[in-house]
Amino acid sequence: MGVLASCEDAPIDDVVKLPENLAIEIVKSESNPRVVSVNASADLVNFYRFYFGENPDDFKESTSGTAQYTYEQSGQYEITVQAHATSDDFISETGDIEIQDVNPEDEEDPEDPFEPSFEGYESPLEYEGYELVWQDEFEAEQLSDDYTFEIGTGSNGWGNNESQYYREENTRLDEGYLVIQAKEENFQGREYTSSRIITEGKKEFKYGRFDIRARMPYGQGIWPAIWMLGSNFRQVGWPFCGEIDIMEMIGGQGRERTVHGTVHWQSNQGYANFGHSRNLSEGTLADKFHVFSIIWDENSIQWLIDDQPYGSIDTTPSHLDEFREEFFFIFNVAVGGNWPQYPDETTTFPQEMWIDYVRVFQQPE
Ligand SMILES: [Ca+2]
Numbered sequence: 001m002g003v004l005a006s007c008e009d010a011p012i013d014d015v016v017k018l019p020e021n022l023a024i025e026i027v028k029s030e031s032n033p034r035v036v037s038v039n040a041s042a043d044l045v046n047f048y049r050f051y052f053g054e055n056p057d058d059f060k061e062s063t064s065g066t067a068q069y070t071y072e073q074s075g076q077y078e079i080t081v082q083a084h085a086t087s088d089d090f091i092s093e094t095g096d097i098e099i100q101d102v103n104p105e106d107e108e109d110p111e112d113p114f115e116p117s118f119e120g121y122e123s124p125l126e127y128e129g130y131e132l133v134w135q136d137e138f139e140a141e142q143l144s145d146d147y148t149f150e151i152g153t154g155s156n157g158w159g160n161n162e163s164q165y166y167r168e169e170n171t172r173l174d175e176g177y178l179v180i181q182a183k184e185e186n187f188q189g190r191e192y193t194s195s196r197i198i199t200e201g202k203k204e205f206k207y208g209r210f211d212i213r214a215r216m217p218y219g220q221g222i223w224p225a226i227w228m229l230g231s232n233f234r235q236v237g238w239p240f241c242g243e244i245d246i247m248e249m250i251g252g253q254g255r256e257r258t259v260h261g262t263v264h265w266q267s268n269q270g271y272a273n274f275g276h277s278r279n280l281s282e283g284t285l286a287d288k289f290h291v292f293s294i295i296w297d298e299n300s301i302q303w304l305i306d307d308q309p310y311g312s313i314d315t316t317p318s319h320l321d322e323f324r325e326e327f328f329f330i331f332n333v334a335v336g337g338n339w340p341q342y343p344d345e346t347t348t349f350p351q352e353m354w355i356d357y358v359r360v361f362q363q364p365e
Pocket residue numbers: 137138139176177355356357
């Protein structure tokens with residue numbers, strides 16, 4: 001085995017040339033005090049390895065000579081850069097860095113400066129020629145059994161490509177208000193959770209004045225809705241059952257000042273929809289409460305916000321006879337979808353729709 005013995009004795013320079021002239025530069029990010037970039041240069045180098053000093057087992061490698069690291073804690077750290085010829089043959093340089101004013105909780109969860117108000121328009125408890133036939137002021141401890149939770153992705157028949165999973169846990173009663181909360185939370189393969197509640201089979205109405213006082217959530221990709229479906233939905237499907245959207249809002253990009261009222265149905269030519277929208281003269285649907293209403297009879301549906309009419313549809317044509325049947329309520333907050341598009345870095349969670357009351361008035365027969 002004499003050949004091996006002579007190899008061990010050979011000078012390393014005969015086997016591999018070490019890198020030379022290693023220089024390093026350590027640069028702090030101006031926008032984030034936790035982020036540090038290191039630039040390294042050397043001759044005869046194949047790759048660099050960077051140790052940042054916070055976690056001894058954690059290193060980064062690069063062939064370009066640059067690497068970036070985000071510190072989790074403030075403190076004094078020693079950064080080591082190795083310029084490698086092979087994995088075992090290298091030279092190294094070190095430098096010091098001080099990380100200050102790091103508060104990861106503040107970084108990850110910036111305080112939302114927006115403070116919504118409990119003020120806003122309030123509607124009367126009586127209207128001439130009408131009687132109050134159902135109301136829920138949400139004063140109870142628990143949601144009444146007039147409502148059913150729709151659990152799941154909420155994609156039954158619509159194909160809106162929404163991103164939420166609807167759960168019971170995201171609805172609560174809070175001192176006189178029904179609150180539906182959209183959260184950023186991985187569940188059942190979805191990135192967000194929320195709730196959708198319906199009065200199907202419990203509270204169904206044909207014609208009347210419906211008032212819902214509510215304050216909307218906000219932010220790109222948030223899609224709150226107060227709406228109704230025909231009670232024959234399970235038998236005939238959508239859009240044959242008809243859909244009345246009393247209030248929809250899509251969040252983000254200055255869109256939170258606009259209320260949308262829409263109907264969907266099956267016309268002689270196929271699926272049809274028609275609607276109106278109204279922009280608030282000041283403020284948004286999220287900064288205080290508004291009352292969203294429809295006045296619906298056998299001839300028309302009219303949409304109102306804060307008792308101001310902003311559109312109507314003549315429902316007398318026979319192909320609109322969906323709207324001469326009973327409907328049930330649906331309250332939900334969707335996240336993402338074809339219409340609003342998806343949350344982005346400007347969207348804050350959780351987001352909440354607050355409903356103060358729902359009241360149904362009908363004209364005596
Ligand atoms: Ca209330």
